[in-house]
Amino acid sequence: MKHGPTTRVLLTLFFLGLIATPIVIKRISARKKAAEASFDSSSALARHGFYLREVSHEAGVNFTNEAPTLDPKLTPIMPEVASMGASVSVVDYDRDGWPDFYVTNSREGSRNALYHNNHDGTFTDVAPQLGIADVNQSGTGVSMGAVWGDYDNDGYEDLYLIKWGRPELFHNDQGHGFTRVSEQASLPKWINANTAVWFDYDGDGKLDLFVGGYYNENIDLWHLANTKMMPESFEYAQNGGRKYLFHNLGGGKFEEVSAKLGIDSRRWALASGAADLRGTGHPDLFVANDYGVSELYLNDGKRFHEAGKETGIGFAPKSGMDVAFGDIFNQGKYSVYVSNISEDGVLIQGNNLWTPKDGTSGAAIKYENLARDLGVELGGWSFGAQFGDLNNDGNLDLYLTNGNISLDHNKSYWYDFAKVAGGNHSIIEDAKNWPSMEGRSLSGYQQKRVWLNDGAGKFVDVAQAVGVTDTYDGRAVALVDLWNRGVLDVLVANERGPLLIYKNTVTSENKWIEFQLEGTASNRSAIGAQVALYWDGQEQIQEVSGGSGFAAQNDRRLHFGLGKVPRIDKAVIRWPSGKVQTIENPTPDKLYSIKEPA
């Protein structure tokens, strides 16, 4: 080599500088995190405009999820295969104007709970007397989630219970009880599903139901014929459960039409959501799949067309576990958040924030993943996430829960997991080839994320600073104004952990407005109705949802934060029937109850 000692020294210094770079970056990042880590309510209120306080015990809610125990052949990896089942969905089941919520349990024989809002800050479990508690009986499978929708337009929200097992539809008898109507509705005998969503895909005024299978529906997880029930691949699996689209025929009858209408997939669905992503007036269906790519079913009102690859969302396979829609830039366009897995030093999939590319729309819509640019990419082993304006500043924030399996604090199953997951399909699809977990954690004890939207294109995690300090294995998140105060509270369902209620306190300077919609020509739940709010030169759209996030359903009432001293120009409601209704100059700090005009 031709060089002098000085050049050699300079080269060595340069090399040492390169090696030192990651250490410096790590230190700067740790310092930043430490500065955000301490919680103080007054400084949180001053700095971020809100704080959250966990009040489940005060509110009389002492619900702890219990995990299922499947076939003994799966015992060595039971925590991994039985790691879901905690869910929460918001409903005003008795139409008293106060939101209630339903939570699921997953041990055989365990009971689900419907917490009735007592209007005084407390809740009472009324599921046993209303007939929707004892739904996890041996031989019928166990609950994985629940979605509410008024399928017969009688004004009362009915319950579809998502199960690994016998799916159930319960008719709401005017808030006084529930009647099981699964057979009348022609539901299949067994589905191993984790997601379902109510939506009126054909705009006939009756709610239809999508159900996404996870494990193959021919598998009874409690009585396995053999142990070949795992995914054939960790990124390209197509041996999961089938999909169902139940078309509402009226009179409590449903017809399964998925294949006929273009929904034919055996990917491992974990989350789904429906929204009019292209402004066509027809709700499109987004499905996040574990062990593979997401799917986007574009709806022309009669048929669906899977356009994952065309739109850009269905190319890189990850571990999709959440679907949430949000107009994060206040531009009248939905972005879609899909959670995945990230584990330091092992696997960095990163979560996806699919945002419409500028200049694309309608049938030619294309999405780009802006999760990294906006700062919402890394959330650990992420599960449920929801958009909502937590500090009423006029920008949608993002609440994410995470954590997969928290067992032994000091022992990780990641090595064995990674070892097998990369192997040939004949090895990984057979549960007996998987090493025993032996009490080890797999991405456990993780810190949650509360990403605050600064309105300028960045989200900043303030979870620790605003009081979200739990490290349970989070699954479902639902946002709801629990006590009709004009703020979004947060419900979090944890696997093998307590149901948490984070009560929100928001600075009174920031204003809000809420809309409670009821369809007439449209489905009475108004699922699919969209409100576009125009204020201070911006436009934000929100849509009534029949299920979103992971195993969750937000309040059907739409909540908009407005910031300080807002001047609202108008609210434009586009009903699923196609009718458009405009409310001029609505008043802030008010809940508007609106019935679809005749």
Place this chain on the structure above:
Amino acid sequence: MSQQAIAVPLAAKPPQWKTWLSLENRYIPPVFITLILLIGHFTYGILESYPKTLLAIGTAIATELILGRIFLGKWPNLASAYISGISVGILIRSPGFWPYALCAAIAITSKYVLRFNGRHLWNPSNFGICVMLFLASESVATLSIQWGNNIWPMVVIWILGSAILWRARRLQISATYVISFLALAFVRAWITHDPWQSEIAPITGPEYQLFIFFMITDPRTTLRSRTGQCMVAFAVAVVEMFLRLDQSVYAPLYALFLVGPPALFIETWMNKRRTQAALHPQQDITRS
């Protein structure tokens, strides 16, 4: 994965077109790894971001050009830098851009800094990736499960890779490693009581083949003698076994990182001694 795994033939020169189509062509390995990348991407979408891979390749090439010009006094052949860059682009996973550039820069610079007796000791991309995994684990992981789990991609890589290594007279390295890995997998299964299938699972995934065909066969960082090459491959498998028993996710990368340089160092030192002994036989006899 840094150098072409092909020895330039010493026999009489064949016609140029034959040389270009021959497996002895020094550009075959870069072409081969590019093909793997493209096939992997267009069938399995292994690259989430073209810019990141291009950044790694561009940084590796730029660093090689600058350092080669300064320290070798000429523009270096870029095949090696290209392979290092593309390896970093394939194997590193990070949400940020900087790890790709930094890893590629570290990999290439290590060739010029960490040298003994005129040879660089570490496989450049192995060094760069291991440094990133050690020091930036919160920002970096390696590709682990992004190649599907079917047998066919693996079969294609095995056939092509074996053909190239056979012509390059380096197949013994990969063969020794694979046989050792499989044998030691059963030893691990016996020790840990885990299913033997789980122990052989890593080598059945196509991603592992990059390690087998490109990294451990790098001519610049492997020994000259065939016996020595096989011993090092076996030693890598043994160290990997111990790292795996300690549940190290990146056991093969770390094993090569730990075994390769000492082996090279010992070989170089022994060669030096032999040369000195040949030059001064009387002195040696006197000493002995």
